[in-house]
Amino acid sequence: MDKLKMQTPNLIDKNIEQIAKLFPNVMTETRDEAGNSKRAIDFDLLKQNLSDVLVDDEDERYRLDWPGKKASLLKANTPINKTLRPCREESVDFDNTENVYIEGDNFEVLKILQESYLGKIKMIYIDPPYNTGNDFIYKDNFKISKEEYEEEIGAVDEEGGKLFKNTDSNGRFHSDWLSMMYERLVVARDLLKDDGVVFISIDDNEVHNLRKICDEIFGEENFVANIIWEKVHTRKNSSKYFSISHDHIITYAKDKINWDRHLIPRDNTDAYKNSDNDPKGPWKPDPITAHNYYSADYIIEKPNGVKLKRPQDRYWVYSESTWKERVAKNEVIWGEGDSYPMVKRYLSEVQDGLVPITIFDRKFAGDTSMAKGELSDLLLLGALFDYPKPSLLIKRLQQITTSSNDIILDFFSGSATTAHAAMQLNAEDGGKRKFIMVQLPEQTDEKSEAYKAGYKTIAEIGKxxxxxxxxxxxxxxxEKNKQLKLGEKPIDAAKLDIGFRVYKTDLTNMKDVYYHPEKLQQGQQLSFLENNIKEDRTPDDLLTQVILDLGLELNLPIEKKDILGNTVFIVQTNALVACFDNNINFEIVDEIAGLKPFKVVFKDAGFTDDKDRINVEERFKRLSPETVISVI
Ligand SMILES: C[S@@+](CC[C@H](N)C(=O)[O-])C[C@H]1O[C@@H](n2cnc3c(N)ncnc32)[C@H](O)[C@@H]1O
Known part of the structure; x- marks a missing residue:
């Protein structure tokens, strides 16, 4: 019986819960006066979350710590002046596709996507470097000031030399890897939907550390499973200790209570037949005895008079009354002589699918050799990429959590297996899942087959x-549609989205003066207006940055229209209309206002003078008062 509290509620506990929802990574544990452990807040980490300078602390507490941890949190929370530039030439069906491929460092990309995809991603799958002692990871300098750091972020691409081999002779071997993962996962968590989930492939080198930082970032109550994937079957007899045949896939939900885990479709439905035209439909014979202990002990009498006891080391599956019911309903296949009868298991009565188990064997999910085989078959070459995953494995994960229209993100996409799996699953179930792949344009080795075949970067392999x-x-x-079985519905191949928009990270389109107009000297005003955009940037570039700035998604349909001789971009009917031409006149303003857009964007330098700018606002007030007008 519950005991009444007889006192006012403990607001501290409530407040802690509220903070935990906002910043799960600041939760830790402490002991109360009686020595029992209880949830508490790591005030230093909370302070760091709210501060744009490094916070000092020296207290001991239960948490995984490493040099550079707080710096990476600071980094995760600091804005960057970078953007994405579209690359139509490398895209497929740019105007109509809803899939996205982004070339660049994933930390920068995650930050760039932060507003547009906040709470919109259903599934993240990543397969990061495992920190085996041979991986290349991004170099970070933890001892730098915020200003230096910002400068550095802008310089990463130009320097191009930031990738370094993380060998275990590096004094910060684990710390560097942890910081690299921590800052990315902190940003990635915000992109997940409330019912979203993240799957991370990893091996024994870092699985324990990864679990710890994920407990911190996602909350340990949101840990779902540590899936063991059988990556190889063969035994390496030269192994010194064990021949390792598995990887881990650690799984966290954004909020486990909200997460709706799907069943895996049965793939053994062919075993169900209807040889006797049973009105209950296809069935398969099921044994009536099992190894599991069950107390029912009765004698079965077959129609041929044979009496059967249960076999010595097996038990009846059914209680006596259920057995009698099955007999009465004629659902028993008696068999000859003294053979044990079977019962009919109807397809219509089994669950639509199977609850996934945490062991993914290679027959169910594919293995490394399958992964290499499918990649080299597709690219018609030998070993092009060292560690691809089989598309079947990623498809299984997608089956567990995604439905039509969900967005799937992979920000260590390598050979783009995740995109392959999403297209495959859509082709199987008619879904409209969309993918976002992120991949560093990491150079391939000049001696590699990939390089010789013309793939100079891993991103080129992926695309x-x-x-x-x-x-x-x-x-x-x-082909499948031509050979449908009775009752099977075709899936429209014309509607299958196999296109993708390519974007690449670059420094912002705007000149420094755009961010620091206070640095302008008197009399420079006019030239600032004309020149606040970098010379090499196109209207397509500007549109992309505007889309991101306004928090719109990258996969929205874009129509490029010529209106009265001006180039006008119309994004998703009237979500956004933009025109970056010079000498904007009132006719074009009236035409655009007539579209009644939610948002409209012009170039500041597109107006001849201040008077024009004010007039444009007046005209919109009259013609489309709801429109929000902005300039760049
Ligand atoms: C193990 S592979 C992923 C393989 C992938 N799952 C597949 O099936 O092909 C890891 C990938 O992450 C990429 N990578 C490493 N650091 C990155 C970063 N900072 N940003 C983007 N990609 C990165 C590497 O270039 C590599 O291709």
Whole structure:
């Protein structure tokens, strides 16, 4: 029986819960007066979350710490002056596709996507460097000031030399890797939907540390599973201790209570037949005895008079009354002589699918050799990429959590297996899942087959893989549609989205003066207006940065229209209309206002003078008062 509290509620506990929702990474534990452990807040980490300078602390507490941890939190919370530039030439079906491929460092990309995809991603799958002692990871300098850091962020691409091999002779071997993962996961968590989930492939080198930082970032109550994937079956007999045949896939939900785990579709439905035209539909024979102990002990009498006891080391599956019911309903296959009867298991009565188990064997999810095989078959070459995952494995994960229209993000995308799996699953179930792949344009080794085949970067491998996999999947779907079984519905191959928009990270389109107009000297005003955009940037570039700035998604349909001789971009009917031309006149303003856009963006330098700018506002007030007008 519950005992009444007989006192006012403990607001501290409530407040702690509120903070935990906002900043799960600041939760820790402490002991109360009686020595029992209880949840508490790590005030230093909370302070760091709210501060734009490094916070000092020296207290002991329960948490995983490493040099550079707070600096990486600071980094995760600091804005960057970078943007994405579209690359139509490398894209497939740019105007209509809803898939996105981004080339760049994933930390920068995650930050760039922060507003547009806040709370919108259903599933993140990542397969980061495992920190085996041979991986290249991004170099970070933890001892720098915020200003230096910001400068450095802008310089990463130009220097191009920030990737370094993290060998275990590095004094910060684990710390560097942890910081690299921590800052990315902190930003990535915000992108997840409330019912979203993240899957991270990892091996024994860092699984324990990764679990700890994920407990901190996602909350340990949101840990879902540590899936063991059988990556190889063969035994390496030269192994000194064990021949390692598995990887981990650690799984966290954004909020486990909200997460709706799907069942895995049954793939053994072919075993169900209807040889006797049973009105309850296809069935398969199921044994009536099992090893599991069950207390029911009765004698079964077959219609041929044979009496059967349960076998010595097995038990009846059914209680006596259920057994009698099955007999009465004629659902028993008696069999000859003294053989044990079977019962009919109807397809219509089994669950639509199977609850996933935490061991993914290679027959169910594929293995490394399958992964390499499918990649080299597609790209018609040998070993092009060292550690691809099989698309079947990623498809299984997608089946567990995604439905049509969900967005799937992979920000260590490598050969783009995740994109391949999403297109494949859409072709199988008619879904409209969309993907976002992020990959560093990491150079391939000059001696590698990939390099010789013309793939100078891993991003080039990834993009080509999507092009080829997309075509193949579409062709296979068309073939399948020609050979449908009775009752099977075709999936429209024309609607399968196998395109993708390519974007690349770059420094902002705007000149420094845009961010620091106070630095302008008197009399410079006019030239500032004309020149606040970098000379090499196109209207497409400007539109992309505006879309991101306004928090719109990158996959919205864009229409490029010529209106009265001006280039006008119309994003998702009237979500945004933008015109970056010079000498904007009232006719074009009236035409745009007539579209009644939610948001409209012009170039500041597009107006001849201040008077024009004020007039434009007046005209919108009259013609489309709801429109929010902005300039760049
Ligand atoms: C193990 S691979 C992923 C393989 C992938 N799952 C597949 O099936 O092909 C890790 C990838 O992450 C990329 N990578 C490493 N650091 C990165 C960063 N900072 N930003 C983006 N990609 C990065 C590497 O270039 C590599 O291609």
């Amino acid at each position: 080509d893989r999507i092009r080829r996999a997309g075509k193949k999947i579409k062709e296979e779907l068309k």
